[in-house]
Amino acid sequence: MRKDYIRSEDMTPDEKFNAVANLSQKLEDNFITLGELLSDIKRGKLFIFKGYESFKDFIESEYKLSGTLGGKLVQTFDLFIDEMDVDEGTLKDIGFDRLQLIRPLVKKADWTERDAWVDLAAEMPMKDLRAHIKEYKEQSKEDEKDLKKVFVDQYMEKMLAWFNCSRTDLNFKLALYFQDADEESVKKIVKERQRAFETELQTNNEDTP
Known part of the structure; x- marks a missing residue:
């Protein structure tokens, strides 16, 4: 997969903190990079450097992001990029909101079904995707x-x-x-x-x- 987003492994903790602050201003455009940075911060418990005991407290206090939203950003990156290796361009075309619709289903599905859900999300408008998911459930x-x-x-x-x-x-x-x-x-x-x-x-x- 072509990786156009920031290489977070090359960044210091402070650089990651600053990057999250900047990128969170335009979440829909930057949700992949945000997800990667927040995933690294959560996995490495870098929030401790800022004096926080939990990832949730860290993002809510530092960036005014809800713990739920932060979790979704992390889970989206971990599932679609880190685990499934879906192309970044495809995910950006689908968009953060549509990815949230299919994420719980993709997480439980086998590999063939996972790819099918991603394809559906890329092809279907939000309204049609919601209707399809409702029928599936x-x-x-x-x-x-x-x-x-x-x-x-x-x-x-x-x-x-x-x-x-x-x-x-x-x-x-x-x-x-x-x-x-x-x-x-x-x-x-x-x-x-x-x-x-x-x-x-x-x-x-x-x-x-």
Whole structure:
């Protein structure tokens, strides 16, 4: 990838601090370089030289940037430049705002899907990209619901066979079982098993070619 932005590794901490101050005035034009500088400052904990204990306090006090925005700048550089090695010109054409729309999806996607999301962001206007992402998320939720429904149906079929009863009778038996159960213990078990189930779903999705 052709690197037109500042080589931050050649800069002193003070030069990095000054560069961030100058570049932050035009964030949309400089978000890649800003992201690189802030990433270096955060990773190297250079904010300590300025007397700050956290990166968030540093950027909010020194540059009047919110911690959330600073985090987005860092994550954008780390993901699209440092990890994916996307061309700087492509990212500038897409723009910071559109990159924020796809960043959470790209982060979770496999490499083929990552490139596809970048291509879509480069081609689609903001409005169309938002609509596409909304549709994608809704479809993903439906797919997840379908898998949960399959799990529930399989469980109910097994329980009905165990008790050899109707679904109404099964609900009654389950109510009897849970009547005196410890609420906190049940919640804890359900939470742990739900997390395990959803983690397995995500892992399976990542492994699917």
